[in-house]
Amino acid sequence: MSEFVRLDPHVIDEIVAICDTTLDELRSARRITDFLAIGHNFGDFESSKQLAAGYARKGAGTPESARERVEQFIEALTQLRDAFASGGEAFLDAQFDWTRQLQNIDIDA
Known part of the structure; x- marks a missing residue:
């Protein structure tokens, strides 16, 4: 993009x-x-083990897990912060990339 944004310090x-x-x-x-x-705090019953496994899957290790979702938000916000920290010079170039990243995070999954 040829446009330029200048932000006050x-x-x-x-x-x-x-x-x-x-x-x-x-x-x-x-x-x-x-x-x-x-x-391990769920107990020794088979249903307890299944419940624990379900929480583990929701916690990390799959594209839809909580950890991966948080990682996606961290990555997008870090790019946004860095774009602003550059004085706005990189903001227009980065704007569409981080907007696309945020839109691609499927929070309903």
């Missing part, structure tokens, strides 16, 4: 700070997904 700092705060929360959420794989 204080606006860039605010946007980057918001992105960093959100990324910290997403990283925390990613750590929480690790607990979904812990199934």
Whole structure:
């Protein structure tokens, strides 16, 4: 794209700070997904083991799992933050890429 966006430094700092705060929360959420794989507290019954296995699948290891979804959001938001941190110069080029990434995250799966 030939267009150019220039943002005031204080606006860039605010946007980057918001992105960093959100990324910290997403990283925390990613750590929480690790607990979904812990199934020994469900008991020794076969149905308990099946329930634990279901939580483990929803936690990580499949394209639809919580961990992978959080990773997708982290990746997209990191690219957005980096685009803003560049002073807006990369924002227009990155805009469509991160928008496409966010739209491709199927939150209903």
